[in-house]
Amino acid sequence: MKASAFDYARPASVREALELLGRHGDAAKLIAGGQSLVPALNLRLLAPEILIDLGGLADLRGITVEGATVRIGAMTRHADLLGSPVIAEKLPLVAAAMPHIAHPAIRNRGTIGGNLAHADPASELPAVMQAIDAVIVVRDASGERRIAARDFFTGIYETALRDGEMIVAVEAPVAAKDERIFFHEFSRRSGDYAIVGLAARATGSGNALADLRLAYFSVGDKATLAERAAAVLGAGPVDATRLAAAQAALAEDLSPQDDQQASGSTRLHLSRVVLARAIAVLTGDASLAGRATA
Amino acid sequence: MTARNPLTELDRPNSYIGRAVPRPNLTRLLRGRGQYVSDMTLPRMGHVVFVRSPYAHARILGIDTAEAEAMPGVIAVVTGKRLAEVCTPWVGVLSHLKGLKSAPQHAIAVDRACWQGEAVCAVVAETRALAEDAAERVFVNYEELEPVTDMVAALQPDATVIHPELGDNLAFERNLDAGEVDKAFAEADAVAEAEFVFGRHTGVTLEPRSIIGDWNPGEERLTVHQGTQAPHMMQNIIAKHLDLEEAQVRVICHDVGGSFGIKVHVYADEMATVALSKLLRRPVKFVADRIESFTTDIHARDHRCKGRIAVKADGTITAFAIDDMTAIGPYSMYPRTSAIEANQVVNLVGGPYTNMNYRARARVVFQNKNVTCQYRAVGHPIACSVTEGLVDLAARAIGMDPAEIRRKNLIPDDAYPTASASGLKFEALSHHASLDKLLKMMNYDALRAEQAELRKKGIHRGIGIASFIEVTNPSAAFYGVGGARISSQDGVAVRLDATGRIIVQTSITEQGQGSEAITAQVTAHALGVPMERVRVILGDTDNTPYGGGTWASRAAGIGGEAAWQAGKALKANILAVAASILQADAATLDVVNAIVVDKATGTERMPLEEVGRIAYFRPDTLPPGFQAELMTVRHFVPREYPFAFTNGIQASWLEVDTDTGFVTLLKHWCLEDCGTIINPQLVDEQIRGGVVQGIGPALYEHCRYDERGQLTNASMADYLVPMAAEMPDIEIGHVVSPTKESELGAKGAGEAGTAGAAAAVANAVNDALSPFDVTITEIPLTPEVILKALGKV
């Protein structure tokens, strides 16, 4: 199918982009990498009157480190994150997630700002951002707001962005020295959106996990921190009993949906399986992964 | 010092049969200079977009086209009623499928839409985008009717009858009873049974269906540019339904981006496109978008098949019995019908084995979903999965190794000619040689040992084996005898031009499988010229001999033989001309590297360009009464056997994560016997591609409909085609038993991979899960299906 006709603007500054956005309101759509927006246009699920192309905004592109904070411009592409030594060193969980996002052709265009604004519940980055306590920096004509990642995602394709606002950057604390990470997703084919995915991090040593974050994606209408399960696991040294209790607690943390790929109950089951595998990696105790024998 | 390989037949000059030469069309295609229908723009060409029914079953109460007609760039808005004035409906039946019934189908639905996606109105505009804008302003008033979606419910007495004039929803039924089935089951040491469920899937060609109709009122001729496998069949059908003589229709087939059986059928929207061209007296183009491909390209499979097997304690299989049901959508597809797949299932079950006690029933049912029809390996994956699934169950019931039970029951290699329980005639197959070679290739015993070791560590790997037979080189028995004007013969014309170059016109077609390459190879080999000298023309009803095209693994076996014979005939004619010029005996001459030589000494006598020069420009110098004939035509069709059966065996090695239900394919083997191999690389890649298209539905591909008949995954994001990262290495081996029906001896190779891959994978999954005592007989084998079987969700 072909998109319906639209006007096109390519602002030279963030100010100009925000001005255009203010002027056209609902009739406008920002376009970043276009990897989620263009399919929606071609399917005529969306028919904006004007596209505001952020492609010319050089100051929204790039990765910088300021003290203990990494700042990623909204127009930084997936491919840039994947290839960045800074990300690999300072935000290893982001680096671990990147290869799972789509395919090279899409990563060459797709951006972190577009990805987070799109807020697909099956997308990796919204979960990763919550796991690393990132802040989403948004701006409108009147100024900037900083929104904690855990408050940013509000539902399927829904965020805390207000009319006239755009994402300008993401900021995240540099990973702690003793940070341990885990990232895994169950997807039918490599590059597909996950059926169930988990981005997890913790500090501490051995079976004692501190600051544990378990960020699930594709299990519910938005990426979700499993706080009850994390609390159970953080309450003392992790053993099989504690792990089982945490797995049980996932039923309350998550509200998995039924869809084409899997039923809610399969998703809950897989969430528990991936939790065991995560904890085995985070604690270094392989016996917790729980491989089934007949 | 290394020993030099002895010279072989392939070291002779111009010896191309059996050689992996690159395809002549490769450079053009890889440089992006192919020409697909979607690349073409004709003067005054309109683009058609179809308004399609959002309901699976609905009465069309009225269509308001006024707003759409007033939209910018709109040329015409045409309803089914209007189009029916220029295009008559069709009924997809064949007389040899006794009792098959179907209802008249129109190019555009007239008063009722019978599946979600059926066209109900056409909008023609100056561009596709403008036509889509206008299509949004066509307002159709529907009365939604009860959809019939479940195949079992469709046959219940209270079911809605989709076509009331047909009486019920049963399109076709076939029963077969051979040998003494009841006795065999009564006397069996073990009986195993299962219901096998096969999801619907489709072909997903890279290039969607596309067509341009170009009616020229000045010469009263319709030129059709179409991505099709069968130009002459289309010529006949378009003429018939647009009230034209065949001579008024020319079908041209340029490059085609994949077909797999998708592009060998008559699609309502394509018929509408050519009819619109005639109605509007200008070129009209239709290119399906991806959603249209999913909702209107033929689907395939969708079977539920109950199967039973009887076996003796020593492993002898003594009976097969099946009861198959398949749902085909609201119409039997035209003109090949939608009963062929079920008919093939009946023909093929048990086919590799000696057992002669066999009972089968197949029922073909109408429903309100997209139409199904012949897709790569028609019926074979069903028959093979049922047969091989049952054989594994029987082996398990008597505690025999899966390879051993096959060795015990496969038809012996020295038993030919012979026939199957269902009456299929086999000229020469090589089941045992194939099995032996496969087991050696995969190192079967070592693999079993590795499997046992890993099991102790909670790693569950499985080995699945599947023997198969495959219908290729079909004679008129396939369609012709049933009254369809679908040619089972093919023709090739070969010409020497005045510069010593060769032009070949063939009636087979090319959709990416290499028909053009093998035609060039065979002709060059027959003539004794370098392949670079040969130019092949295909896909044009005005400019090729009459023939069937490319489908049913027939192009190389049938079209290849015609090329061989035509090439030989031209060579004889060339030598006759040369002999008369050289005053020599033609029998003492030969052609090598495009030069006429003395056969005995190899001494060069005269290049082909000299033969051409004299024959075309100085015929006055030839002996009186001698006429040079430097163009020859030959046709070929197999006559003795209705089909050239091929055979083979596949194996899969995979791992099942029993916590997640995910399957990882580790390795796949395919051993096959397609007779003479004309181009080993093309054959191997046909097999590999075929295997992948067989693995697709085993694990991923599924057209998922809801209970209202809505296709819920009509996109590449939700319909999972198999992709490279998940595919295992596919190792291929061959046994060669040429058919004696032709001099070339080639059988088909296009579908063998697809025939057995799903069975091998399903058997391997069940083998992996054997410690858990579960058997799964449903595909696709999704993680959820496996977790459910394991009782984990």
Ligand SMILES: Cc1cc2nc3c(=O)[nH]c(=O)nc-3n(C[C@H](O)[C@H](O)[C@H](O)COP(=O)(O)OP(=O)(O)OC[C@H]3O[C@@H](n4cnc5c(N)ncnc54)[C@H](O)[C@@H]3O)c2cc1C
């Ligand atoms: C085949 C395929 C597979 C994919 N697989 C995955 C996957 O596995 N995981 C995954 O996470 N993603 C996947 N994606 C999506 C991909 O990551 C997209 O790049 C991403 O979701 C959107 O980023 P974009 O820059 O392309 O945004 P666009 O498509 O340009 O925009 C998306 C939305 O965000 C808005 N937007 C863009 N930039 C901003 C901004 N700065 N501020 C506010 N709003 C903005 C747009 O208006 C639009 O509504 C896949 C895409 C494809 C086509």
